Amino acid sequence: MKVIIETPPKNEYHFPKGMKVSKILKQLQLNPESVIVIRQSELLSVEDWVNEDEEISIRSVISGG
Amino acid sequence: MMKCIKCRGKAHIKLPRHNARFCADHFVEYFHEQIQKAIKKNKMFTHQDNILVTVSGGKDSLVLWEALLKLGYQAEGLYLDLGIGDYSQKSKELCMYFAGKRSLTLHVVSISEWLDMGINGIAKKVRRPPCSSCGLIKRYLFNRFSVEQNYQVVATGHNLDDEAATLLGNLLHWQTGYLSRQSPVMPSNHSNMVKKVKPLYRLTEKETGAYAIIKGIDYILEECPLAVGASSIKFKKVLNDLEIQSPGTKQQLYFGFLKKGKKTFMEEDKVELKSCTRCKQPTTIDLCAFCQLSDRLSSS
Numbered sequence: 346m347k348v349i350i351e352t353p354p355k356n357e358y359h360f361p362k363g364m365k366v367s368k369i370l371k372q373l374q375l376n377p378e379s380v381i382v383i384r385q386s387e388l389l390s391v392e393d394w395v396n397e398d399e400e401i402s403i404r405s406v407i408s409g410g
Numbered sequence: 411m412m413k414c415i416k417c418r419g420k421a422h423i424k425l426p427r428h429n430a431r432f433c434a435d436h437f438v439e440y441f442h443e444q445i446q447k448a449i450k451k452n453k454m455f456t457h458q459d460n461i462l463v464t465v466s467g468g469k470d471s472l473v474l475w476e477a478l479l480k481l482g483y484q485a486e487g488l489y490l491d492l493g494i495g496d497y498s499q500k501s502k503e504l505c506m507y508f509a510g511k512r513s514l515t516l517h518v519v520s521i522s523e524w525l526d527m528g529i530n531g532i533a534k535k536v537r538r539p540p541c542s543s544c545g546l547i548k549r550y551l552f553n554r555f556s557v558e559q560n561y562q563v564v565a566t567g568h569n570l571d572d573e574a575a576t577l578l579g580n581l582l583h584w585q586t587g588y589l590s591r592q593s594p595v596m597p598s599n600h601s602n603m604v605k606k607v608k609p610l611y612r613l614t615e616k617e618t619g620a621y622a623i624i625k626g627i628d629y630i631l632e633e634c635p636l637a638v639g640a641s642s643i644k645f646k647k648v649l650n651d652l653e654i655q656s657p658g659t660k661q662q663l664y665f666g667f668l669k670k671g672k673k674t675f676m677e678e679d680k681v682e683l684k685s686c687t688r689c690k691q692p693t694t695i696d697l698c699a700f701c702q703l704s705d706r707l708s709s710s
Contacts, residue, residue, distance in 0.1 A: 353632050378650040381619045388422040388434065388623045392412040406619035407571070407650075408468055408633060409643035 346397050348373070352405040360397070367391040369401075379407050423620050426657035434624045441621050444612040445477055452595045454607040455563045461485040462561040462604075464552050465508075465516070467501025469622045469629040470567030472508050474610055476625055478565065479512070485565070490551060491520040492544060493528020494636060501630045508627065519555060521547055525707055529636065535707055540636040543703065550700040554691055556604040568608040571615040574660040575645035577667055590675035593668070600683045600692035614660065615646070 346363060350356040350373075358373065366382050366389050382389040383402045395401055412421040414433035421431035425440075432440055448454065455461055461478065465471040465487045478485040489505045492498050502518065509516035522528055525547070532547075533540040556564045573592070580588045596606040610618060622629055637643070652659045685691070686698035693699070 351631055376647075376650050376654055378614070378616055378653050379647070381616060381623060383623055386623070386626070388620055390412055390422055390424050390431070392421075392424065404619065404631065406469070406615045407643060407646050408470070408615070409637045409640040409646070 346395055347400040349400065349402045351402045363394060363396040363399075365391070366393045366395060366401075369395065370403075373403070375403065380405055422624075423617075425617070427653070427661055437620065438624060441613060441617060442477060442481055445609050446481065448594060448609045448612050449607075452607070454565075454595060454609060455483070455605075457482055457484070459484070459562040460560070461563050461565050462552075462556045462559070463487050463565045463567075464548075465489050465505045466567075467504040467630040468567070469627070470569055470572075470610060470615070470618050472505070472567075472627050472629050473618045473621050473625070474565060474567040475508070475514075476627060477621070478609070479514075486515040486517070486561075488517045488519065488552065488555060490548060491518060491522075493520065493522050494530065494634065497630075497632060497635055498528075500632070504628055504630055517555070517559075519551060521551065524551065525704060527707070532703075532707060533636075536703065541640060544636070546699055546703065550691065550698070553602075553604055553606075554689075557602050561604060563605045563607055565607050565609055567610055567618070569610040569613055569615050569618055570660055570664060571646050571649065572642070573608070573611050574649050574664045575642045577664055578645045578649065579641055586675050587681075589672070593672070600685070602685065602690055603683070603692045611664070612661075 346360040348358040348360065348369060360369070367377065370377050370380065370391070377391050380403050383404065384395065384399065389401065412424065412431050413419065414421045414436050415430050416436040417433060419433045422434050423437050424431045461483055463471060463475045463478065463485050465475060475485055475487055487505065487509055489502055491502055505516055525532060529540050529544050532543045536543060552564055577592060580592065594608045594611040598605045649660050681694050683692045683694060686693045686701055687696050688701045689698060691698050691700070
């Protein structure tokens with residue numbers, strides 16, 4: 346599974362097997378309240394499952410200034 | 411599969427503070443209901459008012475503009491070009507794209523037209539943090555533009571996270587003046603002052619981000635390069651850590667303040683507005699802060 350962090354500085358991670366969004370966020374130490382997860386324009390919830398051959402994007406929603 | 415609490419279809423978002431899960435359509439319905447509730451509860455504006463939405467190219471302001479139009483309000487946009495290199499160029503293009511695609515009116519004002527330079531140059535010349543000059547200039551130009559163009563109300567995209575983080579910062583430093591004025595509505599207290607409203611104050615940053623994805627709104631993903639390390643971002647992270655442990659924390663903090671805390675500070679901090687001796691804009695001193703800044707920039 347490929348995970349792209351969209352918000353600059355951009356980053357990319359690979360996981361060898363499928364897992365739930367909540368577990369992906371936990372492994373990347375991301376707070377579910379601070380990000381949204383997208384699979385081909387579809388919004389994913391923390392309960393969604395992502396297969397090992399899929400790609401998802403994670404976008405921070407925190408803005409400042 | 412997680413199911414929508416309204417239709418039992420597949421849920422795309424979970425909102426622990428409301429103990430709710432929604433599919434895309436019912437999330438949009440919830441989102442619009444929260445905005446309507448904010449507008450009606452605070453008497454922000456009516457369908458007859460001309461609303462000016464200040465857009466930055468970020469998700470919140472573009473989402474606000476989209477939602478107000480979907481709810482049948484008359485809303486036009488104002489983009490303020492801060493002159494921050496590629497960041498300003500990209501954010502302006504995104505606002506123009508958004509407006510062009512929907513055949514909307516977008517006004518563009520550049521701060522260099524007023525002060526002969528961008529925010530970077532101003533911050534260096536006055537030796538103040540960029541965000542402090544930026545806030546002052548934005549407040550002044552948004553108000554002046556809306557007065558001169560006869561808008562009844564200015565709407566900004568501040569959300570629950572913004573308001574809770576600002577409140578936390580003001581409490582930590584006991585900024586009683588700011589605490590007395592923090593509100594979803596700033597009424598007009600002067601003939602040259604337009605009412606300012608924050609219709610997204612009941613919705614979190616995650617929710618505005620989700621709405622942008624569902625509605626296919628393109629927005630700037632980069633953070634303002636001058637806001638890196640800003641205190642507001644640190645406060646938001648702390649509040650989100652608490653929110654995960656205890657859902658509803660941000661809402662309880664801000665809504666509780668509006669209901670129970672704010673009035674204490676209002677009684678302490680009553681200010682009277684007068685007209686700036688030069689530009690006639692509202693101020694608490696003789697020469698307003700914007701005119702003072704302008705003088706300082708032209709003399710140094």
